Every structure is written in C-alpha cells, then in structure tokens.
Amino acid sequence: MTSKSKRFTVGWLYPDLMNIYGDRGNILTLVKRAEWRGFDARTIELPRGTTGGMEDVDVFFFGGGQDREQALVYEDLIDHKQSLLERAVAGGAGILAVCGGYQLLGHYYQTAEGERYPGIGLIDVRTEAGKKRFIGDVVVDAQIEGLVPPTLVGFENHSGRTYLGPAARPLGKVRSGAGNNGSDGTEGCLQGAVVGTYLHGSLLPKNPHLADLLIRRALTRHGVSELARLDDSTELAAHEKILQRAQPRAPER
Amino acid sequence: MVRRTAAVWAGKATGALSRLSGRGGGTTLPGDVARAIDPTVLRKLTGDLTQGSMVITGTNGKTTTARLLATMLEGAGLRVVSNRSGANLIFGATAAALRSAGPDGRLRADWGVFEIDEASLPKAIDEIQPKAVVVLNLFRDQLDRYGELEKIARTMERALGNLPEGGRAVLNSDDPRVAEIGLGLERKPLWFGLQDTSVASKHLPHAADARTCPRCGASLKFTAVYLGHDGVYSCPNGDFARPAPSVAATEITLNGFDSLEMTVAGTPVRLPVGGLYNAYNALAAFAAGDVIGLDRDFMAGRMHDFKAAFGRQERLDFRGRHLVLVLSKNPAGFNETLRTAVDLAGGSYFVLGLNDRKADGTDISWIWDVDFEQLAGKSVVVIPAGGRANDMAVRLKYAGVDASTPQTDPGRALDQLVASTPEGATVHLLCTYTAMLDIRAELVRRGWAKPYWET
Numbered sequence: 001m002t003s004k005s006k007r008f009t010v011g012w013l014y015p016d017l018m019n020i021y022g023d024r025g026n027i028l029t030l031v032k033r034a035e036w037r038g039f040d041a042r043t044i045e046l047p048r049g050t051t052g053g054m055e056d057v058d059v060f061f062f063g064g065g066q067d068r069e070q071a072l073v074y075e076d077l078i079d080h081k082q083s084l085l086e087r088a089v090a091g092g093a094g095i096l097a098v099c100g101g102y103q104l105l106g107h108y109y110q111t112a113e114g115e116r117y118p119g120i121g122l123i124d125v126r127t128e129a130g131k132k133r134f135i136g137d138v139v140v141d142a143q144i145e146g147l148v149p150p151t152l153v154g155f156e157n158h159s160g161r162t163y164l165g166p167a168a169r170p171l172g173k174v175r176s177g178a179g180n181n182g183s184d185g186t187e188g189c190l191q192g193a194v195v196g197t198y199l200h201g202s203l204l205p206k207n208p209h210l211a212d213l214l215i216r217r218a219l220t221r222h223g224v225s226e227l228a229r230l231d232d233s234t235e236l237a238a239h240e241k242i243l244q245r246a247q248p249r250a251p252e253r
Numbered sequence: 254m255v256r257r258t259a260a261v262w263a264g265k266a267t268g269a270l271s272r273l274s275g276r277g278g279g280t281t282l283p284g285d286v287a288r289a290i291d292p293t294v295l296r297k298l299t300g301d302l303t304q305g306s307m308v309i310t311g312t313n314g315k316t317t318t319a320r321l322l323a324t325m326l327e328g329a330g331l332r333v334v335s336n337r338s339g340a341n342l343i344f345g346a347t348a349a350a351l352r353s354a355g356p357d358g359r360l361r362a363d364w365g366v367f368e369i370d371e372a373s374l375p376k377a378i379d380e381i382q383p384k385a386v387v388v389l390n391l392f393r394d395q396l397d398r399y400g401e402l403e404k405i406a407r408t409m410e411r412a413l414g415n416l417p418e419g420g421r422a423v424l425n426s427d428d429p430r431v432a433e434i435g436l437g438l439e440r441k442p443l444w445f446g447l448q449d450t451s452v453a454s455k456h457l458p459h460a461a462d463a464r465t466c467p468r469c470g471a472s473l474k475f476t477a478v479y480l481g482h483d484g485v486y487s488c489p490n491g492d493f494a495r496p497a498p499s500v501a502a503t504e505i506t507l508n509g510f511d512s513l514e515m516t517v518a519g520t521p522v523r524l525p526v527g528g529l530y531n532a533y534n535a536l537a538a539f540a541a542g543d544v545i546g547l548d549r550d551f552m553a554g555r556m557h558d559f560k561a562a563f564g565r566q567e568r569l570d571f572r573g574r575h576l577v578l579v580l581s582k583n584p585a586g587f588n589e590t591l592r593t594a595v596d597l598a599g600g601s602y603f604v605l606g607l608n609d610r611k612a613d614g615t616d617i618s619w620i621w622d623v624d625f626e627q628l629a630g631k632s633v634v635v636i637p638a639g640g641r642a643n644d645m646a647v648r649l650k651y652a653g654v655d656a657s658t659p660q661t662d663p664g665r666a667l668d669q670l671v672a673s674t675p676e677g678a679t680v681h682l683l684c685t686y687t688a689m690l691d692i693r694a695e696l697v698r699r700g701w702a703k704p705y706w707e708t
Contacts (some may be wrong), residue, residue, distance in 0.1 A: 016464055016472060020393070022618030028651045047472070066403050072470045136615065155616050202621045205647045236649050237641035237659070 008034035008041040010220065011057035013039070013081065014065070014073045015045045023063035025202025029211045030059055037228045041214060048076040054084045058218040059094040062101030064200070070100050074117070077104060082120045089122060092221035094193035094214045098203060100123070102188075102196035103127045103160055119124060123191045124165035130182070133159040138177030138199055139246040140187045143170060151175075152187075153205050153242035154199025163196070164189050171197060176246040193217045206242065208235045257356035261298075264351040280340035282315035282418045284347030286387045295343065296380045298350040298360040302330070306365035307541055310376070310409070311389030311425070313586045314534040315341060315368035316562050317526075318387060321538035323366045328555040332362040337562065341370045344379060361386065371405050375412040378420075385544045386413060387423045387537050389429040392481050393619065410434045415690075425533065426498040427483040433467045436496065445540040446498030449505045449515075452529060453484060455476035458588050458624060467669040480529055481585030493680040505532055509598030510566050510577055520549045526561050528593040530586065567589040571667070573676040578693070581683040582613065584622040591627050594681040601632050602674045604666055606639040606684030606692060613685040617641050625652035634673045638666035639688035640648045663688075663695040667690060 002051040003175070008028045027043055033234075034041035040098045046054045065073065089095065097105050106125035119127075153172060161181035164170060170180065171188030179187030179198065188197035193212065197203065204211040216227050264287030271282055287294050295576075299306050309319045323335045336349035346367045348371040354360045369377040371391070378386065383493035388409065393402055407629045413422050413434065422437040422442035435442040442443055447453075457464065457478055462471050478484040505515040510527040517539050535556055538624030542552045546603040561567060579594070594600040604698035605625075609615050625648055628635060635656045637645035649656040657673060660666040674680055683691060696702040 019622075021616070022621035025618065025648075025651070028621070032651050068403050069465070072465060130691030155618060201618045203617070204623070205651060206644070220572060234646050236645075238647045241641075241643050 002133075003157075006039055007055050007222075008039040008215065008220055009053075009058050010041070010043045011046055011054060011060040011123060012043055013046050013062040013101065013102060014048065014076075016047050017073050018063040018065040020066060020069075020157075021099065021200035023061065023098060023200065024100070025068040026061050026063070026168040026204045029202070029204035029208070030061070030215060033208065033211055033230065034215055036230055043142070045121050047082070048073065049080070051080050051084055054081070054088060057088060059085065059091055059096065059214050060085065060088070061247055062097040062105065064099030064101060065192060070104070074104070076116065077120060085120065089194060092193065092218065094218040095122070095195065096204070096214055097194070097196045098200050099158055102198065105196055109160065114180045123189055123194050123196055124167035124191055125162050125196060126165070127160045127162045130159045130161045130177065131155065132182075133157065134178035134182055136177055136244055137245060138179065138187065138241060139175040140177075140179070140199070141175050142172035144172070144190065147209055147213065149209065149239065151200070151239070151243060152199065152203075152210060154197070154206070155201040155238055156198045157200075158198050162189075162196075168193055168196075171195065175218075206238045208232045231243050256291045257294055257297050259326060260287040260294045261351055261354045263287055263357040263488040264294075264348065265354070267289055268348065269353060273619050280338040281342070281344045281348055282338070283351050284340075284344035284349075287351055288344065288347055288653045293363070294381075295347045295350055296382075298347075298354055299365050299381045301360040302334070302362055302365050304363045304545075305481045307385045307387070307545070308368060308377055308381060309366070309368045309387045309389070309537070309541075310371050310374050310377075311387070311431075312371070312392040312394045312583065313538060314389045314530055314537070315339075316543055317531060317565055318389060318534040318537050318541075319366050319368040320543055320562050321535060321556065321559060322560055325538065325542055325552050325555040326364050326366065327365030328599045329547070329551065331364055333364045334360065334362045335366040339368065339562065341367075341368045341373070343373050343380070346377065346381070348475075354580050373408060374409050374413070378412045378415055383420055383422050385423050385541045386416065387541050388413075388425060388431050388434070389533060389537055390425055390428045390481065390483055390585070391438070391620075392583055392596055394583040394614070403412070406430050406434060410437060413438055416440070421544050423517055423537065423544060425483065425537070426496045427479060427485070429464070429473060429482060429486055429493075429495070432496055433493070442499065443544060444498045445500040445536050446502075446707045447505065447532065448481050448498065448501040448503045450485075452479045452505045452532075455478050457482060458584070466490070466493045480533065480589055483533075494545040500536065500543060502532055502536045505529075507532075509591055510579070511598075516578070517553075518549065522556055523654045524556050524559055525643050526559065526566050527591060527597065528566075529689055530589050552627040569696060569702050571696060572671050574674055574679075575668065575679045576682055576696075577679060578682045578684070579688060580686065580689055582685050583621050587623040587683065588627075590683050591624065594683065595631050598679075600679060600680070600681045601634070602670075602678050602680040603628065603632055603635045604638050604670055604680060604682040604684070604692070605635060605645050606682065607637070607641040607661075608639045608685050608691070610687045612687050618646055620645065623648075625649055627652060629653040636660060636666055636673070636704050638663065639684065642666075657674070663691040666692065667699075
C-alpha cells in the first residue's frame with residue numbers, strides 16, 4: 001500500500017518557533033485531506049539544525065513568528081535550508097508560507113529605518129515595514145483558475161507591506177481587509193507551486209480548495225493528476241460565515 | 254477633594270443606573286465616568302486603604318487568584334475592595350473602588366485586591382502602589398489585541414521595575430518568560446512553583462511558546478511540563494534556568510474538577526476546585542499571603558471553604574443535567590480544562606463555546622493550537638457553540654471528533670444539549686469569555702442561574 005506514489009509528506013519549517021497563529025491547522029488540513037484519500041501522509045519537522053528528509057517533502061509549510069523568533073530562524077534558513085528549498089521547489093514541491101514565512105521567502109524586508117534584511121528570494125516579492133498594523137478578517141476574490149468557490153477567507157495581522165514583482169501573481173483581490181500592502185488591493189502571491197499569504201485563521205481549514213490545490217500540484221510529479229472528492233460541507237459552512245460577515249456589519253452591541 | 258467627591262458620586266450613580274437598567278453589573282462604566290472627572294481618583298481612593306493593595310496579573314488565573322486572596326483577607330475580618338467580576342482594566346479597578354467608597358468620597362477598607370490585565374499593569378502599579386504584584390504566567394492570548402507576547406513581557410518588566418518601596422514581585426518560577434522578567438529586576442522577587450513531577454508531562458504541547466533561552470537563543474530543555482510552557486527548564490548552554498522556587502507545592506493530588514490537595518511549605522492545603530491551574534492559583538495566593546504576613550495554617554483553612562467565581566468551574570443544574578461551566582479562553586487554558594474534564598473528571602458530554610468579540614479576541618486561529626484530539630474516542634456528545642461554532646466544528650472534524658451540528662445561538666445550544674444527553678448527565682461547557690456570558694445569560698433568562706454580578 002505504501003508504494004512511493006501513495007506517499008504524501010508535509011515538511012514543517014521551524015514548528016517550534018514559527019507557529020504563532022494557529023498554523024498547526026494548516027499542517028493538519030494537508031495531512032488529513034491526503035489521508036482521507038488513502039495516501040500515506042506524514043509530517044516531518046524541520047527545526048533549526050535539521051535538514052533530514054527535506055528531499056522527500058511534497059509541501060512545505062512556513063509560518064509566522066514573533067520578531068524574536070523570526071530573528072532566531074534567519075541564520076539557519078540561509079545557512080542550512082535555502083539551497084535545499086530551492087532544489088525542492090525546482091523539483092516540483094510546493095510551499096505554503098504565511099506572514100513571516102512569506103516575507104522571508106521574498107527578496108528582502110526593509111525596516112522603517114531603511115535597513116534591508118535579505119530573504120532567500122524564492123518568490124518575486126519584497127516587503128517594507130509599515131506603521132499601521134492591519135488586523136481583521138479578509139475576504140479575497142481569487143484569481144486562480146478553476147478554484148471553487150472563487151474566494152479565500154482568513155484573518156490578517158501584520159504591519160509589513162509586501163509588493164509583488166512581475167514573476168509573482170497575486171492570489172487575488174481583497175474584497176475586505178488590507179491584503180499585501182493595503183494599497184494595491186492584492187493579497188498573497190502564487191509563483192509556481194509556492195503560495196505566500198498574510199492569511200491565517202488557520203488558512204487551509206476554512207479554504208479546503210486551496211489545500212487541495214497545493215496537494216494536487218505537489219503530487220503531479222508522482223503521477224497523480226486527480227484527487228478524489230471529499231465532503232467539505234463543514235469547512236465551506238465556516239468559509240461562508242466569513243463571506244457573510246464581509247457584508248456591511250451592524251454596529252456592535 | 255471636591256473634585257474627587259464629585260467623581261465618586263458620578264461614578265456611583267452610573268453604576269446604580271447600569272444595574273437598574275439590567276444592562277450589566279456596572280463593572281466598568283462607573284470607573285470611566287469617575288476618571289473623566291478626576292483622573293487621579295483611583296490613586297486617591299487606594300491611598301485611603303489602611304493596609305495597602307495587591308495586584309494580580311498574568312494570562313490565566315487572575316480572577317481565581319484574586320478571589321482566593323480576598324477570601325483569605327475577609328476571613329481575617331478585614332475589609333476588602335476587589336474587582337471581583339473580572340473587569341480588569343484600570344476602569345474596572347476604579348469602578349470596584351468607587352462601589353466601596355462612602356458619600357464623602359473616601360474609601361473605608363483595609364485591603365485592595367485587584368486583578369489587572371497585563372497591558373494595564375504600568376498604570377495600575379503607578380496608581381495603586383501595591384505591596385505585592387503576582388504574575389501568574391504569560392501565555393499566548395488574544396494576539397489581535399495585545400500584539401506579541403514579547404511586547405507584553407517588556408511592558409510588564411518595565412512596570413515591575415517601578416514598584417514602590419517595600420513592594421514585592423511574586424513570580425511563577427516555572428514560566429520561562431516570567432522568570433526572564435524576574436531575573437532582570439533589581440529587587441529580588443519571591444518565586445513560587447510546583448515541585449511534583451508526578452503531575453507533569455514530559456512533552457511540550459503544541460501551544461507552547463517562550464521556549465528559547467533569552468540570552469543565547471537555544472531551545473530550552475524541559476525535564477517536566479506542568480501547564481502550557483510552564484515547567485522545569487534550562488538552557489542547554491547553561492545560560493538560563495528555572496529559578497528555585499522558595500514557595501513550592503509538593504504532593505499534589507487532583508480530583509477532576511471537584512478538588513485538589515497539595516502541600517505548600519509543609520502546610521497541607523485542600524481546595525474545593527480542581528485542575529492543575531488551580532494548584533498554581535492557590536500557590537500564588539499563598540505566596541502573596543506570605544509577603545503580607547498571613548499565617549499559613551489560616552490561609553489553608555480559608556482555601557478549604559473557597560467558592561469559585563462565575564464561569565470558573567461554576568456548577569448549575571439545568572433540566573436534570575448537571576452543568577459544569579469552565580472558562581477556556583486560550584490554548585494553555587483550554588488544553589488543561591480539556592485534560593481535566595476528559596481524564597480526571599471522566600466527562601463525555603461537552604458544549605464548546607467559541608466567540609470572537611473583543612473580549613474573546615477577534616482572531617480565533619488559536620483553536621488550532623488546542624489539542625481537541627483529546628476528545629476523540631472519549632466523548633459521546635460534543636456540541637460546537639457560539640458565534641464561531643462553525644469554526645469549532647471544522648477544528649473538531651480535523652481532530653477526529655464526531656461533533657453535533659454547530660449552534661450559533663446559545664438557546665439552541667442548550668436545547669440541543671437537552672435533546673442529546675440523558676437525564677442526570679454531567680455536561681462540561683468549555684467556553685470563551687463572552688460565549689460563557691451568552692450561555693449564562695440564557696440560563697438566567699430561563700431561571701436556572703443568577704446574574705453574574707450577584708455571584
């Protein structure tokens with residue numbers, strides 16, 4: 001049963017440090033949805049100093065952390081993980097990067113003082129520090145072909161402003177919330193099999209269609225082209241609740 | 254003096270109106286009104302206290318710890334002012350002081366016991382000038398409102414550095430982030446901690462944070478984990494370690510939500526509330542009592558007769574079902590209440606209430622850090638409730654828990670509870686703050702509970 005083609009591996013980058021916004025939900029969703037379809041799914045943890053098994057990973061997850069923790073992973077990312085991540089992505093593996101992880105995969109992060117911290121440049125985005133923090137629900141009208149429903153929902157909490165270069169496409173346009181930078185109306189990025197986003201909440205549990213997109217894209221290299229349909233009524237009911245709230249809200253009691 | 258009296262009168266009138274109109278207990282608004290008239294009203298009122306004040310802060314356990322301290326002091330015949338209803342911003346503390354002030358605008362009481370929100374600590378210390386400040390723990394909580402844990406920790410550290418002459422910090426040695434704060438203080442804090450690895454686990458839960466050494470950044474090694482990231486830890490490079498607690502709890506026995514026993518510095522203590530978090534709360538109260546010179550046997554005696562605050566392990570009967578209401582508002586707290594309900598109390602019927610109003614935190618992503626997997630195979634009925642019941646249902650699905658239809662309306666959740674549980678069943682209602690208020694309000698409306706400000 002555990003032939004190579006039925007295996008699905010999630011690689012969790014820095015699970016002990018970059019896990020601030022319930023990011024475990026994204027891992028659980030990827031693993032469960034693969035399991036429910038008969039895959040032998042597993043998660044390997046990739047904390048600082050560990051690179052073992054990275055070549056087997058189908059989808060990496062890179063979450064957000066506090067400033068202190070983000071600073072701690074930075075060196076390890078560049079010294080140990082960068083080249084292996086580049087190789088994995090070139091080989092068709094996917095990445096979901098949220099918030100801090102999203103910023104670190106880009107070209108750089110520029111502080112308010114103008115200092116630039118280079119990222120690993122895996123996606124064509126750059127981030128600059130902003131003053132106002134964007135906090136709240138986000139609804140995105142997705143610009144991803146074949147995505148049903150055509151919306152993404154989540155919660156954002158960031159002060160970084162991320163701008164996309166020509167090689168990266170946005171996940172979509174924000175219907176409510178700030179998104180990438182609060183000015184150009186875009187949210188997230190899609191570049192090959194890499195998804196970067198500011199949405200947590202967790203993101204994938206309420207967006208099972210995006211979870212399946214990541215799984216399917218990563219599995220094409222194992223010759224899997226179609227995923228069996230699952231009953232997503234529970235997930236989509238939660239998705240729908242956020243869409244409803246995005247309508248003008250009644251004043252709070 | 255005139256200004257202060259006017260402030261007290263205006264505040265008191267606001268409180269009376271608020272209660273009369275049935276809009277709540279007047280637990281915050283009076284403080285707001287009085288402070289607008291005299292911004293120094295809390296400083297003046299607490300200055301009247303014959304003995305002084307104590308402040309309790311931290312992510313989890315503030316209300317219970319404050320209540321324990323107030324109970325002990327009242328048992329000694331002292332007059333205590335306390336913000337018992339859990340309104341823990343500076344306005345709530347002010348409102349509590351106003352309620353006890355006389356018509357001349359003076360506070361006639363001996364002690365002030367104030368639970369204070371972490372972010373309000375600098376203001377509280379400045380205005381209240383406490384004799385003791387208890388810091389229970391620092392867990393991840395309401396990131397949308399407070400920002401990151403690190404920021405709160407730094408705010409608290411600065412505040413504790415400004416304690417008045419003779420004021421003592423009473424800190425949890427088992428919490429690495431609290432310990433980091435304490436080790437940086439000029440005046441040595443009093444450390445309290447658990448010393449019984451039989452109630453500890455070996456592994457950190459998913460919800461843990463503050464796991465790196467503040468000096469070298471290495472991941473801390475834990476030899477025991479009591480609750481969240483609280484335990485016995487040290488830096489592998491020897492740069493940082495748990496301070497030895499001078500007030501320690503040993504020989505801990507937990508009997509579900511019913512009771513707990515422990516020995517504190519040779520004194521046996523028994524509490525009619527359960528759960529490891531209450532061992533911490535009682536221990537913290539004990540340590541604070543030590544600081545102000547309360548007799549240990551006396552404290553143990555008062556704890557024996559303790560009654561929990563509303564929604565903190567409150568028990569109510571409802572149409573033949575025994576309800577146990579337990580506030581569960583963040584991963585560290587929820588994991589522990591789940592563990593107590595499932596493993597220690599043998600619970601199999603649950604209502605899990607999740608709201609996302611301001612007081613709960615508008616970001617509910619934290620439910621993915623809670624190990625609801627504990628319920629899989631052990632629960633019979635689990636009803637997702639509250640405004641975000643749908644999200645709770647998704648969480649339960651991915652935890653492998655067979656849940657009922659989500660109920661966003663508290664009345665419907667209660668009806669569902671009656672429809673799906675047998676008579677005589679014990680049902681655990683684990684809810685976030687306002688989800689608890691909503692369910693309680695519905696129970697009050699149906700005549701099964703008293704309003705919270707009367708408890």
